[in-house]
Amino acid sequence: MKIKSIKGVKDILPGEIEKWQWVESVAQRLFSLYGFKEIRLPIFEYTDLFKRSIGDTTDIVEKEMYTFKDKGDNDITLRPEGTASVVRSYIEHNMHGQNPLTKLYYFGPMFRYERPQAGRLRQFYQIGVEAMGSSSPAIDAEVMTLLIEFFKELGLQELELQINSLGCKECRPQYRETLKLAIANHLKELCINCTQRYERNPLRVLDCKVERDVEIAKGLPKFKDHLCSQCQQDFAEVQKHLDAVNTSYRVNDRIVRGLDYYNKTTFEVIAKTGLGSQNAVCGGGRYDSLVEDFEGPPTPCFGFALGMERLISILPEEKLNHLEKSPDLYLVCLGEEAHNLAFQITHQLRTVGLYVEREIDGGSMKSQMRKANKLAARFALIVGDNEILNRRYVLKNMDGGDQWEIPADQLAEEVLSRLKPTD
Ligand code: ATP
Numbered sequence: 001m002k003i004k005s006i007k008g009v010k011d012i013l014p015g016e017i018e019k020w021q022w023v024e025s026v027a028q029r030l031f032s033l034y035g036f037k038e039i040r041l042p043i044f045e046y047t048d049l050f051k052r053s054i055g056d057t058t059d060i061v062e063k064e065m066y067t068f069k070d071k072g073d074n075d076i077t078l079r080p081e082g083t084a085s086v087v088r089s090y091i092e093h094n095m096h097g098q099n100p101l102t103k104l105y106y107f108g109p110m111f112r113y114e115r116p117q118a119g120r121l122r123q124f125y126q127i128g129v130e131a132m133g134s135s136s137p138a139i140d141a142e143v144m145t146l147l148i149e150f151f152k153e154l155g156l157q158e159l160e161l162q163i164n165s166l167g168c169k170e171c172r173p174q175y176r177e178t179l180k181l182a183i184a185n186h187l188k189e190l191c192i193n194c195t196q197r198y199e200r201n202p203l204r205v206l207d208c209k210v211e212r213d214v215e216i217a218k219g220l221p222k223f224k225d226h227l228c229s230q231c232q233q234d235f236a237e238v239q240k241h242l243d244a245v246n247t248s249y250r251v252n253d254r255i256v257r258g259l260d261y262y263n264k265t266t267f268e269v270i271a272k273t274g275l276g277s278q279n280a281v282c283g284g285g286r287y288d289s290l291v292e293d294f295e296g297p298p299t300p301c302f303g304f305a306l307g308m309e310r311l312i313s314i315l316p317e318e319k320l321n322h323l324e325k326s327p328d329l330y331l332v333c334l335g336e337e338a339h340n341l342a343f344q345i346t347h348q349l350r351t352v353g354l355y356v357e358r359e360i361d362g363g364s365m366k367s368q369m370r371k372a373n374k375l376a377a378r379f380a381l382i383v384g385d386n387e388i389l390n391r392r393y394v395l396k397n398m399d400g401g402d403q404w405e406i407p408a409d410q411l412a413e414e415v416l417s418r419l420k421p422t423d
């Protein structure tokens, strides 16, 4: 039986990977301008870490985790998201002692046992950003602005930043009770999921995707009318900061996020076209007590995670045309002598930084030139018996057809001088 990959898990092949590398390189450059440093985290952790941070009544913990016992009888889970690990690492390595504001980003695979479909995989990749150690609304605005600038650099325009406030320890419990009471009036109309979990997690009713529930949710009490004065003030300030740098957004009081640890500002970035019903590219917000919940010092945090597959699937075509690199030079070898020298010549040119290809098994001049063309090489270097005898090779510009005879002992310099620096 042929072995296939697991359902909902994908290979990323050459041709596609260039997009990923480009997105990652833009992220690396831009995030570092804002002072964020990369952190690489393990892909598995003790199950408790996720249970305690994400929350027992969330979809992720209830249904989606890849959990198993290892040979030492430990409960292990393949990470379904990155923030829990960042928090664990932050506390474990005493990062708060080194810097009052720690700014981190990560990139890597996440695992969730969901029903595979377009935009929903079982292994998918996220880029995440976490700013840890400040409760200032300016941080919320800065991180969301970083994200929007990132999308702009990638040429993504049809995106909408939607923000909301989920209140704090002061105002949230009361709002939850108000909401619960209001939901209780609709129990017969709501979907089974909502009726089952509204007592433990009433906020999730607000972002249920079932059509009828969406309609009911519109009539439920809104958090914005129940925020304490501090939360109201902070949320207004976030918006003021966003306005100041022209980061556009829309307040959407149905953004509640699927994870328990969020409070105050929460947000999603929605693609207006191109993603069908799986249209959230990114989600995030404030989580001010998670570090303390894990016995760390009081550390208010703000962060986000964005889904790479969804992002990559909506990258604009015009940005992708030049991602695949073509060879600087294609070596065309004719005759036995030339073939014997081919490895040395390619090696010599590669050591000065050129991207060189050749046909290992030789072939006719015509077939080798065809290959050079197919790969869109900028130059062909033609080496045959005569050229070796005269110690002069023929360098041919694949674009215009210009060609030059160049001395064998000045090969690298001559090729380099004719190659304008590539971008
Ligand atoms: P959704 O509502 O689409 O299930 P979520 O709220 O579960 O998303 P988060 O946990 O906030 O998602 O993850 C952040 C981002 O990661 C999402 O906005 C999405 O782009 C991406 N993402 C989440 N789950 C998957 C998945 N199973 N496959 C691919 N991408 C995903």
Ligand code: MG
Residues within 6 Å of the ligand: 059, 258
């Ligand atoms: Mg989900």
